[in-house]
Amino acid sequence: MKSDDRRRMYGLGNRLWHTDASFQDPPGRYSMLSARIVPPVGAETEFADMRAAYDALSAEMKAQLEGLRVHHSIAHSRQTLGFEFSKDEQEILKGAIHPLIRTIPRSQRRSLYIASHASRIIDWPVPEGRLLLRDLTEHATQPEFVYRHSWRVGDLVIWDNRATMHRARSFDDATYRRELRRVTTLDIEPPALVASGS
Numbered sequence: 422m423k424s425d426d427r428r429r430m431y432g433l434g435n436r437l438w439h440t441d442a443s444f445q446d447p448p449g450r451y452s453m454l455s456a457r458i459v460p461p462v463g464a465e466t467e468f469a470d471m472r473a474a475y476d477a478l479s480a481e482m483k484a485q486l487e488g489l490r491v492h493h494s495i496a497h498s499r500q501t502l503g504f505e506f507s508k509d510e511q512e513i514l515k516g517a518i519h520p521l522i523r524t525i526p527r528s529q530r531r532s533l534y535i536a537s538h539a540s541r542i543i544d545w546p547v548p549e550g551r552l553l554l555r556d557l558t559e560h561a562t563q564p565e566f567v568y569r570h571s572w573r574v575g576d577l578v579i580w581d582n583r584a585t586m587h588r589a590r591s592f593d594d595a596t597y598r599r600e601l602r603r604v605t606t607l608d609i610e611p612p613a614l615v616a617s618g619s
C-alpha cells in the first residue's frame with residue numbers, strides 16, 4: 422500500500438495498546454496470528470498481562486474500580502490518531518459497553534479490561550474517566566507485565582483478549598513486506614448442553 426493509503430493509515434491503530442474487537446458485543450476472545458512473511462528488523466508484537474496488572478493494584482484502587490463499566494469505540498481510538506468521523510459514521514460505530522474488571526471463568530482470576538478503544542467510564546465525567554483509563558494503561562504496560570514477541574516465519578501465537586492487551590511495533594513497511602494472518606473468535610459461552618430424555 423502507498424504510505425498515505427487510508428487502509429494503511431487505519432491499520433496504524435494496531436500500534437496502540439488494545440484488546441481485539443472490544444468495541445463490539447460480543448468482543449474478541451482468542452486471537453491467533455500466523456507469520457508468513459516477516460521483516461528482518463522490528464515489527465514485533467507486545468503483549469501485556471492484564472491479570473498481573475490487576476493483581477498489582479492497591480486494595481483501594483481495586484475497590485474503586487469495582488462495578489465500573491467502560492464504553493469502547495473504534496471511532497475513539499482512531500480519533501486519538503487524528504481520524505475524523507462524520508455524525509453518521511459515529512452512529513454506525515457506536516461501540517459497546519463492558520465491565521472494567523473481568524473474571525476469567527476457569528481460573529477465577531481477575532483482569533483489567535481496557536484498550537485504546539476505551540473512550541469513557543459510564544456515569545463519570547468524561548475527562549475524569551479518560552484520566553483513570555490512561556493511568557490504568559500506564560500501570561498495566563510497565564515492562565514487568567509485558568512480553569515482546571519477535572516473529573519468525575511459521576510462528577503461530579494465540580492469546581486471550583480477556584486477559585491481555587497487545588500492540589504492533591513499527592517497521593520500515595516502505596522497504597519490507599510483512600504478512601501475518603489473523604483469526605479472532607467471539608467471546609461467547611458455548612450453548613449449554615441440553616439433556617435429551619425420552
Ligand SMILES: [Fe+2]
Binds near residue numbers: 587
Ligand atoms: Fe489486535
